[in-house]
Amino acid sequence: MASVLDLIGETPLVEVTRIDRGPCRLFLKLESANPSGSIKDRPARAMIEAAEAAGWLKPGGTIVEATAGNTGLGLALVGGRKGYSTLLVVPDKMAREKILHARALGAEVVLTRSDVGKGHPDYYQDLAERLARETSGGFFVNQFANPANPAAHEATTGPEILRQMDGDVDAVVVGVGSGGTLTGIGRFMRRTSPKTAMILADPAGSILAPLVETGQMVQAGSWAVEGIGEDFVPPNADLALVSQAYEIPDPESFAAARELLRTEGIFAGSSSGTLLAAALKYCRAQDTPKRVVSLVCDSGAKYLSKVFNDAFLAQEGWTGGEKHGTVGDVVVNRVSEGTAVMVRPQDNLRTVFARMRSADISQLPVVDDAGHVVGLIDESDVLAALLTDEQGFERPVSDVMTTRLETIPAHAPIADLVPLFRKDYIAIVMDRGEFLGIATRLDLINYFRIMRR
Numbered sequence: 001m002a003s004v005l006d007l008i009g010e011t012p013l014v015e016v017t018r019i020d021r022g023p024c025r026l027f028l029k030l031e032s033a034n035p036s037g038s039i040k041d042r043p044a045r046a047m048i049e050a051a052e053a054a055g056w057l058k059p060g061g062t063i064v065e066a067t068a069g070n071t072g073l074g075l076a077l078v079g080g081r082k083g084y085s086t087l088l089v090v091p092d093k094m095a096r097e098k099i100l101h102a103r104a105l106g107a108e109v110v111l112t113r114s115d116v117g118k119g120h121p122d123y124y125q126d127l128a129e130r131l132a133r134e135t136s137g138g139f140f141v142n143q144f145a146n147p148a149n150p151a152a153h154e155a156t157t158g159p160e161i162l163r164q165m166d167g168d169v170d171a172v173v174v175g176v177g178s179g180g181t182l183t184g185i186g187r188f189m190r191r192t193s194p195k196t197a198m199i200l201a202d203p204a205g206s207i208l209a210p211l212v213e214t215g216q217m218v219q220a221g222s223w224a225v226e227g228i229g230e231d232f233v234p235p236n237a238d239l240a241l242v243s244q245a246y247e248i249p250d251p252e253s254f255a256a257a258r259e260l261l262r263t264e265g266i267f268a269g270s271s272s273g274t275l276l277a278a279a280l281k282y283c284r285a286q287d288t289p290k291r292v293v294s295l296v297c298d299s300g301a302k303y304l305s306k307v308f309n310d311a312f313l314a315q316e317g318w319t320g321g322e323k324h325g326t327v328g329d330v331v332v333n334r335v336s337e338g339t340a341v342m343v344r345p346q347d348n349l350r351t352v353f354a355r356m357r358s359a360d361i362s363q364l365p366v367v368d369d370a371g372h373v374v375g376l377i378d379e380s381d382v383l384a385a386l387l388t389d390e391q392g393f394e395r396p397v398s399d400v401m402t403t404r405l406e407t408i409p410a411h412a413p414i415a416d417l418v419p420l421f422r423k424d425y426i427a428i429v430m431d432r433g434e435f436l437g438i439a440t441r442l443d444l445i446n447y448f449r450i451m452r453r
């Protein structure tokens, strides 16, 4: 291979064999095998090369784009190889792995709000367009309307699928972010394999599936899956190609991605979870055998901190059972679920710091070998020890921890937390005599977030 860019495309197709597919056969095309790890390397390269050919992108120019991450990674990879700068505008709900990856590729990343819609100056697409205008030599890629995006899938992804399926495909299940995948594969199939149905997998909260199924434009909600789902119909999304749509709630998408890894060993991201969940529903609803293809849009490695992180699922309120308005509902990291982060009294402050840093928390319960909570340690306790003692990091937790503890039963009403927090205490939550975990102000704020959305 002359360069890493020659590794874009010609991705492998793998059959799903261990999950129930009804009467159908289901195949996944591993777009995660592209060099920046996603399906978006294909359109990224095509859009850059089209802009070069049209003279919109000149040597020394800057590629500017609004992206959930993957398009940006593809642009930064291809653009970087070709000597351009890349400026990416990314909504702030996106996984930090993608942002770190983009910066590591040399891109400049501007984070913007993910809670505003089209027309708002902070909306990622409007902001990217403005920054492109204000940058000399700036080229606004605009994957949502750029015809080179669907064209890349029409020229490569579609033909590869048909060839790998020996010319026999009944359905392709796709998501829509920009619409490039849907429109490109859909157009190719309409021309060369008219029997192939295009099935839309859409996160619940997106307007696309309701629009396809009922013709109604609904108010957009919010969803945690990244890269697919929309609050508008992108010019590149030709929804007339879609014959059926499935709306998949976030917890189901995340669970599908986790199941795919456990049962098939295929490491896929959140949007692939949505696609798989929809593909399985479609397969199981058939009464005759069909040959179905879907995509692994990107790798699960980009979502270790979310899809594959039990603490994230708990923070979203997707684990831990039903909510009853009790203190137990607020506890995110639970001893009983193995997600609580704790230290022992004999550990040193170096260990305390390592645990705080790796779990991104600032207070830890101190639990003895018998499982009893004997103290609490927070960042001010650690700092105080370091300020007064050169050897502070070696000191045992038992020397430094607070032993004034306030315990509260898991079944107490949430309002009982407020007086504790007013006194600057952290609540130690007990469930039938056993330590369940701690409840902090941040946990209570998160509880309000998930109950009020």
Ligand code: PMP
Pocket (backbone or CB within 6 Å): 038, 040, 068, 069, 070, 071, 175, 176, 177, 178, 179, 180, 181, 182, 226, 227, 228, 269, 271, 272, 297, 298
């Ligand atoms: N999955 C992921 C993870 C993505 O980043 C994207 C692109 N935003 C898609 C799927 C959807 O692809 P398209 O833009 O072609 O609709």
